[in-house]
Amino acid sequence: MTESATKEVSTMIDANTSLKLTPMLLNGKNYQLWSKWAIISLKGKGKYGHVTGDKNKLATNPEEWEIHDNLIMSWLLNSMEPQISELFMIGAETSAKLWTEIRKMYSKQNNFAHIFQIKHDTAQIKQNQRSITQYFGAMKEKWDELDIHQPDTIDP
Known part of the structure; x- marks a missing residue:
C-alpha cells in the first residue's frame, strides 16, 4: 500500500x-x-x-x-x-x-467508599483450589484497580 x-x-x-x-x-x-x-x-x-x-x-x-x-x-x-x-x-x-x-x-470524586470496597474484596480473596498463578492474578487485578482509584501521595 x-x-x-x-x-x-x-x-x-x-x-x-x-x-x-x-x-x-x-x-x-x-x-x-x-x-x-x-x-x-x-x-x-x-x-x-x-x-x-x-x-x-x-x-x-x-x-x-x-x-x-x-x-x-x-x-x-x-x-x-x-x-x-x-x-x-x-x-x-x-x-x-x-x-x-x-x-x-x-476526577475529584470521593473515592473513599470505592477504595474501601476494593480493599475489602482484596482481603476476601482466598487461594482455595486456584493455582498460585490464578491466585496472584486475582490479587494483582485488585491491586491494579486500587492504584487507579487511590490518589498519589507524597507522604514518606
Whole structure:
C-alpha cells in the first residue's frame, strides 16, 4: 500500500464520528478507568494533544484543526452514557474544554467508599483450589484497580 493510500485509509478510520474511545462508557462512577482508556486511545491515534491543549489551532491549518477537534469531541461524547454526554453537549467549544470539564466534574470524586470496597474484596480473596498463578492474578487485578482509584501521595 502506498503512503498516500495508507494516509487515506487512516483518515477514513479517524473520520468515524460514532467511534467509542473506551470499552466502557463513562457513567459518573468509573472516571479513573474511563479516562485511562481514553488517554490510551487518543495517544494511539495521535490526538491527545488536542485534549491537553498542546495541539494549538494557530500552529496548524485552522480548518483542519477544527475538523479533528470536533471529531475528538464526538469520540469523547460517544464514550459516555447518554445522560452524562447531555451534560457536556452545550458549552464544550473544543475537545480541550470538554476534557477539562469532564475532569473537573469527575476526577475529584470521593473515592473513599470505592477504595474501601476494593480493599475489602482484596482481603476476601482466598487461594482455595486456584493455582498460585490464578491466585496472584486475582490479587494483582485488585491491586491494579486500587492504584487507579487511590490518589498519589507524597507522604514518606
